[in-house]
Amino acid sequence: MYSKNFYFSVLLIFCTALFISACAVNSQNVSEKSTDVKMKKTVEHPVDMGNKDCSECHSEMTPDLYKEWEKSMHGFAMVKCQVCHGSQDNFVVATPNETCRGCHPKEYSHNPKPEKSCSSCHLEHSFAYHK
Amino acid sequence: MNVTRRNFIKLSAAAATAASVGINFPKNAKAREDVDKWVKGACRFCGTGCGVYVGVKNGKAVAIKGNPDAKTNFGFLCVKGFLAYKVMYHPDRLKYPMIRQKDGNFKRVSWDKALDHVADKFKYLQNKYGKDAVAYYGSGQCMTEESYTFNKLWKGGFGSNMVEGNPRLCMASAVGGYVSTFGSDEPVGSYADIEKSKCIFLVGSNTSECHPIIFRRVMRHKLNNPDVKIIVCEPRKTNTAKIADLWLPVDPGTDLAVFHSMAREIIKNNWHNEDFIKNNARITDGKNTYDFKKYADFVDQFTPEKVEKLTRCPAENIRKAAEWFANSGATYTMWTMGLNQRIRGVWANNLIHNLHLITGNIAKPGADSFSLTGQPNACGGVRETGSLCHLLPGTKPVANDMWRSYVEKAWQIPKDTIDAKPGFHTMKMFDNLGGENNPDKPIKGMLTSTTNPAQSLPNLNKYLEGMKNAFLVVLDIFPTRTTQLADVVLPAAFIYEKGGVFGCSERRSQLTEKCINPPGEAKPDIWIAAQLAKRMGLEKLIPWNDDDSMIANEKAWTDYITVTKDTEHTLWGAKYDRLKKEPAGLQWPCPSIEHPGTYKRYVPGMDPMFNHEGFKKLFNKEIPSDEKVYFYMDKKGEGKANIFLRPYAGPAETPSVEYPFYLTTGRVIEQWHTGTMTMRVPEIARAHPNGYLEIHPDDAKKYNITSGDMIKVTSKRGSSILPAVIVKNSMPGILFVPWHDQHIDRMINFVCNDAVDKGSKEPEFKIAAVKIERISGPKNVADRYVIEDINSAFPGL
Numbered sequence: 001m002y003s004k005n006f007y008f009s010v011l012l013i014f015c016t017a018l019f020i021s022a023c024a025v026n027s028q029n030v031s032e033k034s035t036d037v038k039m040k041k042t043v044e045h046p047v048d049m050g051n052k053d054c055s056e057c058h059s060e061m062t063p064d065l066y067k068e069w070e071k072s073m074h075g076f077a078m079v080k081c082q083v084c085h086g087s088q089d090n091f092v093v094a095t096p097n098e099t100c101r102g103c104h105p106k107e108y109s110h111n112p113k114p115e116k117s118c119s120s121c122h123l124e125h126s127f128a129y130h131k
Numbered sequence: 132m133n134v135t136r137r138n139f140i141k142l143s144a145a146a147a148t149a150a151s152v153g154i155n156f157p158k159n160a161k162a163r164e165d166v167d168k169w170v171k172g173a174c175r176f177c178g179t180g181c182g183v184y185v186g187v188k189n190g191k192a193v194a195i196k197g198n199p200d201a202k203t204n205f206g207f208l209c210v211k212g213f214l215a216y217k218v219m220y221h222p223d224r225l226k227y228p229m230i231r232q233k234d235g236n237f238k239r240v241s242w243d244k245a246l247d248h249v250a251d252k253f254k255y256l257q258n259k260y261g262k263d264a265v266a267y268y269g270s271g272q273c274m275t276e277e278s279y280t281f282n283k284l285w286k287g288g289f290g291s292n293m294v295e296g297n298p299r300l301c302m303a304s305a306v307g308g309y310v311s312t313f314g315s316d317e318p319v320g321s322y323a324d325i326e327k328s329k330c331i332f333l334v335g336s337n338t339s340e341c342h343p344i345i346f347r348r349v350m351r352h353k354l355n356n357p358d359v360k361i362i363v364c365e366p367r368k369t370n371t372a373k374i375a376d377l378w379l380p381v382d383p384g385t386d387l388a389v390f391h392s393m394a395r396e397i398i399k400n401n402w403h404n405e406d407f408i409k410n411n412a413r414i415t416d417g418k419n420t421y422d423f424k425k426y427a428d429f430v431d432q433f434t435p436e437k438v439e440k441l442t443r444c445p446a447e448n449i450r451k452a453a454e455w456f457a458n459s460g461a462t463y464t465m466w467t468m469g470l471n472q473r474i475r476g477v478w479a480n481n482l483i484h485n486l487h488l489i490t491g492n493i494a495k496p497g498a499d500s501f502s503l504t505g506q507p508n509a510c511g512g513v514r515e516t517g518s519l520c521h522l523l524p525g526t527k528p529v530a531n532d533m534w535r536s537y538v539e540k541a542w543q544i545p546k547d548t549i550d551a552k553p554g555f556h557t558m559k560m561f562d563n564l565g566g567e568n569n570p571d572k573p574i575k576g577m578l579t580s581t582t583n584p585a586q587s588l589p590n591l592n593k594y595l596e597g598m599k600n601a602f603l604v605v606l607d608i609f610p611t612r613t614t615q616l617a618d619v620v621l622p623a624a625f626i627y628e629k630g631g632v633f634g635c636s637e638r639r640s641q642l643t644e645k646c647i648n649p650p651g652e653a654k655p656d657i658w659i660a661a662q663l664a665k666r667m668g669l670e671k672l673i674p675w676n677d678d679d680s681m682i683a684n685e686k687a688w689t690d691y692i693t694v695t696k697d698t699e700h701t702l703w704g705a706k707y708d709r710l711k712k713e714p715a716g717l718q719w720p721c722p723s724i725e726h727p728g729t730y731k732r733y734v735p736g737m738d739p740m741f742n743h744e745g746f747k748k749l750f751n752k753e754i755p756s757d758e759k760v761y762f763y764m765d766k767k768g769e770g771k772a773n774i775f776l777r778p779y780a781g782p783a784e785t786p787s788v789e790y791p792f793y794l795t796t797g798r799v800i801e802q803w804h805t806g807t808m809t810m811r812v813p814e815i816a817r818a819h820p821n822g823y824l825e826i827h828p829d830d831a832k833k834y835n836i837t838s839g840d841m842i843k844v845t846s847k848r849g850s851s852i853l854p855a856v857i858v859k860n861s862m863p864g865i866l867f868v869p870w871h872d873q874h875i876d877r878m879i880n881f882v883c884n885d886a887v888d889k890g891s892k893e894p895e896f897k898i899a900a901v902k903i904e905r906i907s908g909p910k911n912v913a914d915r916y917v918i919e920d921i922n923s924a925f926p927g928l
Binding site: 049050051052053054073076077078079080082083086087088089090098101102103104105106108 | 165194196198199206207209210373800801813814818819820911913914915
């Protein structure tokens with residue numbers, strides 16, 4: 001059985017995301033500020049990360065995900081969780097394309113569908129070329 | 132909130148699902164630009180020389196992206212370079228000049244007051260104790276223009292060779308290796324050889340963490356060409372070894388025997404290249420020359436079985452490595468501190484060059500003996516400008532009469548202004564640094580820039596008091612262990628706040644434009660140097676006293692490339708306006724504005740020095756035009772490189788009954804040197820928030836150590852207390868500690884050895900004999916410790 005807090009958290013995250021999605025789809029001219037706000041509201045790490053490295057928990061808590069990353073190009077190149085997902089204060093679940101741009105500037109500027117996130121086509125954590 | 136694994140997964144999944152619903156960005160997302168402009172530059176961190184663009188919005192740096200046109204990184208960056216802009220906005224930034232008061236605290240003062248104080252004190256010390264009483268200690272992280280300016284001020288202005296820099300601690304052995312084998316510093320080839328190679332030998336280098344973008348190129352090359360062999364020779368089985376076909380484990384400091392044994396196997400199996408050896412190399416012990424048989428006889432003693440007993444490297448691995456190295460068709464070796472930071476660092480470099488020379492794996496596509504530089508501007512800023520105690524611009528010795536006179540003429544200073552006698556190398560310099568009340572310490576004052584010797588020197592206990600007692604002026608951007616010992620702190624500008632040139636491992640100079648203004652009253656080093664010169668009556672020598680750092684930089688750069696115009700390092704074609712336009716910088720030799728830069732040295736048709744009349748005349752070179760390869764910097768004038776007969780020698784310390792372990796130290800991918808910058812970026816600090824001790828499970832069991840237990844590690848020189856991490860990375864008996872942690876209990880350099888290489892004067896950071904003791908059970912030391920308070924005291928001093 002899960003606690004009431006758990007169900008409430010899931011519901012809150014899902015509703016927020018739905019609301020943001022609706023805004024994004026319906027608006028052609030979303031201001032940068034409102035984009036920032038919605039990103040912040042979708043982005044709370046479920047638990048206090050303390051000073052731990054992400055891998056300390058995720059290698060045990062999400063081992064399949066962790067192994068998938070470990071075997072990927074990012075894993076071999078040691079592009080670790082926090083590079084794409086941030087730290088406690090700037091945590092994001094879905095990595096913004098502007099983060100991907102840091103290492104993939106050409107691909108970012110050549111993205112045929114800039115309205116989509118990079119991970120729409122490139123598998124998260126395994127980073128195969130296309131889904 | 133307590134979270135079980137099941138709840139954790141559910142929460143994560145829910146969050147991910149929610150996020151995936153919102154992955155549609157506004158349709159005009161591409162048009163929405165989150166920066167006002169992108170400014171071209173180079174990465175602030177390692178020696179790879181990654182090209183970057185800094186995103187600026189409203190006068191603030193808000194992003195960094197890789198430069199896809201850069202020939203070093205093709206747009207890729209590691210986490211340090213990607214997040215470097217965040218360093219500039221940390222609240223701990225030093226923003227105002229400060230002078231330490233009698234109560235021990237710093238007081239903010241005006242720039243005029245601070246500079247007058249420093250200049251007056253320097254003049255006083257030089258007048259009272261002689262021209263060498265004040266030293267400069269710089270960095271492979273200063274801009275080329277800055278190092279050149281300080282070097283010129285000291286050597287041409289003060290007539291003092293008390294000029295050193297932290298590249299002495301990391302690259303001096305590589306310099307010694309290149310100069311003694313080929314007659315000239317820096318590699319023959321380029322990174323471009325990686326993709327042309329058939330076998331890559333990574334030795335003494337955890338490339339994946341210390342040069343991650345080079346590792347990415349190696350990894351990609353292997354992925355595209357599975358037949359390419361990757362050999363890793365390291366005491367630790369690091370992340371780098373994940374892509375290796377063959378690992379050569381060795382006890383620290385014993386690998387000279389492995390290299391000789393590989394040479395033996397190559398010769399025994401007739402895999403050596405007789406023609407190349409005959410035409411392009413000679414056998415020497417440094418004094419006399421010998422025939423090849425002498426070399427073959429010499430290495431014959433290093434049988435793989437015998438070497439296995441000495442090094443713990445399996446004989447079969449040595450044989451296989453020799454075969455692949457010799458027969459691949461194009462072998463490319465890369466190394467860093469694992470070879471350099473040794474009392475036999477120069478010899479280790481020589482022996483790697485030996486392997487390339489006897490197999491002809493040099494001066495051809497895909498083959499090279501390539502030293503990776505640790506710092507972003509150790510090559511360009513310090514080695515090439517000659518900002519070390521024994522050098523002048525062009526990496527030529529101060530003791531060379533011809534070159535000294537040439538530089539004096541170029542600098543328009545009277546003959547014999549520059550001292551013919553080298554100054555003190557780094558360890559000797561700090562050993563001779565002290566207060567006015569100590570007659571045994573002739574150096575009474577020091578100016579340090581962009582480095583943190585109070586944490587980074589080996590055997591710290593020996594040198595801290597001297598730093599504290601001397602008149603110490605520190606240029607930096609954050610409080611550090613060194614500012615804790617300083618008398619004057621001058622707030623410096625970050626690379627993107629001032630601009631300038633960095634020269635990376637592959638002879639490539641890249642210009643960074645100034646992107647934004649520095650915070651508060653922070654100033655570029657070049658301005659500080661010029662202001663000091665002016666106050667000390669040397670404005671004519673340093674006539675780039677400009678408030679605009681890019682104007683001052685251009686003047687200094689032009690001065691520098693003028694002095695070195697006719698050397699084999701010429702960057703005469705890399706004028707400032709050209710460097711601003713070049714998307715990927717330029718590789719020297721680059722003798723004219725039409726020249727594209729040099730991919731491969733010593734090969735006619737590729738290397739412009741074969742036809743450089745100014746160079747040939749100045750250095751009295753006769754270079755034949757019909758040679759396929761010609762090492763024209765050969766001191767004997769025969770165009771040959773040296774294959775050295777170097778006897779086997781181990782490290783300064785080996786494990787004993789009292790100190791039964793080897794300790795080796797190094798970096799981790801996220802942290803840079805003493806962590807002063809990287810530990811202030813939250814995403815980076817989260818990874819490796821503290822130092823730790825890696826220990827093999829067998830050793831942990833023996834000492835009843837479980838994961839996280841606090842362990843005291845002690846050498847003859849000092850100790851550190853660190854949490855244990857139990858891993859099979861190393862062989863039993865070998866411990867590893869990363870050295871970025873600033874916490875006094877975890878500063879591992881108290882333990883490290885300061886014994887130096889006789890040739891390069893580089894200390895043996897990499898190897899110490901230590902003992903361990905379990906102090907307690909686990910403690911939470913993941914505190915991301917940084918020195919925040921400029922008035923905090925250095926513990927115990």
